[in-house]
Structure formats: C-alpha cells, structure tokens
Amino acid sequence: MPENKELQQLISEIKLFMKYAVSDAQMGAAEAVLHKYRNNSRILNLLREYYLALPDAREEPVLRIAKLVQHQGVSLLVVTTSSVSYVYVSSAQQIVLLGEYRAELEPEVLEYFGFDSHEDFLKICLPVGDLEECVPGSEPTICPACGVSEGEYHLLGCSIEICPWCEGQLSKCNCRFEQLEVDAIDEEEQLEEFVDLLTAKGRIPFEQEQVPFYPGTSRGLDGDDTAGELEQ
Ligand SMILES: [Zn+2]
Ligand SMILES: [Zn+2]
Structure with missing residues (x-):
C-alpha cells in the first residue's frame, strides 16, 4: 500500500466499487491495473470514476489506460476494457467521461487540444494497443x-x-x-x-x-x- 493517506483512501473506495462492478473471474485483471497505478493519484481518480459510474452499465474491468493528448496539465486518456474503449478528460482537479473512443467530441474540447475538426482529431486516434500507456508513477x-x-x-x-x-x-x-x-x-x-x-x-x-x-x-x-x- 502507498504511504500517502489520500491514495490509500482512494484505493479502498475503488476496491469497494470494483466488488459490484467486476466478476470474480475478472477481479485479478482489475486488481492488477489498480496495483500498477497505486501511486498515481490521477489514474486512481480515473479508476474511481470509472467503477463508480460504469459507463453504459457494462460490468467490465479496466485493462489498459493510455494517454492520447495533453495540453496545459489537462489530458485525454483512453480507457480500455475487454470490449470497448472510452475517452476521459483528466486534470489535477477533475475527471470526466467524454464518450467512446473515436466518437465525436464537443467543439470546445477539440479546440482546446488544438484540433480543427473531428477528422483532424481522428488522425491521432491510433489503434488502442499503439497508444502510449500511462506510466505507473505519478505524473x-x-x-x-x-x-x-x-x-x-x-x-x-x-x-x-x-x-x-x-x-x-x-x-x-x-x-x-x-x-x-x-x-x-x-x-x-x-x-x-x-x-x-x-x-x-x-x-x-x-x-x-x-x-x-x-x-x-x-x-x-x-x-x-x-x-x-x-x-x-
Ligand atoms: Zn503556473
Ligand atoms: Zn517584471
């Protein structure tokens, strides 16, 4: 367990939400990701949000988290489960689900990250396996x-x-x-x-x-x- 109390608190919350969201068969995979990011508060906040809200009520563990693009401390992260990938926007203060990976983003979001259009944005949307995985350590x-x-x-x-x-x-x-x-x-x-x-x-x-x-x-x-x- 990390020494930081805040991180410990986050991890126990995530574990609690995971109990409801993840089947026994998949719990090992879910816990491996949680363990990997145990010292990264941004990713822990993301996992907490994911397991709390479970997009589309799909009961699937997060298997991979990758960074898509970053601007001034705000990142778009791609969260991959066994059947689908989602895009979250992550800042030091907030984590918000934007939708499925490659779905059209709000014009303000595109503009903030410097994309002229959805087509322009899609150019950086590589296959999930080719995206740079988030590092385990802190940002x-x-x-x-x-x-x-x-x-x-x-x-x-x-x-x-x-x-x-x-x-x-x-x-x-x-x-x-x-x-x-x-x-x-x-x-x-x-x-x-x-x-x-x-x-x-x-x-x-x-x-x-x-x-x-x-x-x-x-x-x-x-x-x-x-x-x-x-x-x-
Ligand atoms: Zn400053
Ligand atoms: Zn001056």
Missing part, C-alpha cells in the same frame, strides 16, 4: 499554482510565472505598467496588449526550479489566489 511535475506541465507556459496570472523583463514574479512586478506606459490596467484591451508584448518578448515556460518552496505550499505563503479557479 510529471506540474506547476503547483496553475497546473501546467514542465515546459509549458503558465496560465496567465499564475503566481509562479517569471517575468522575462525583470526576472521577478510576473504577477507582482511592475513591468506590465512600464511596458504599457500606464499607471493602472483596468481594461481588457490593455491586458491583451500586454499579453502580445509578453509573447513577443518570450514567455518563460514552467520549470521545476521555479517553484520556490515544496509544491503544494505556495498558496498559503504568498497569499496569492491568481490562479484560483484552477486550484484544488
């Missing part, structure tokens, strides 16, 4: 404030993002006023103009080294709630 480091992965740009307003002009904290420094040559920013257009300037200058993507303290403790220390809607 790669993500920004504790806004949730993006290493190498990605922070969400605007994130308290961890470093200012490319002064190398201070972008959400706190005065560069935005200096760059726009104003004393205050109170219009949407000013913010957009600043984002253009920032992009032209070159935003600094998230790196683990930017986190000034152990991940998960930043909120209390800087008292900043700039990425509020994304925090747990």
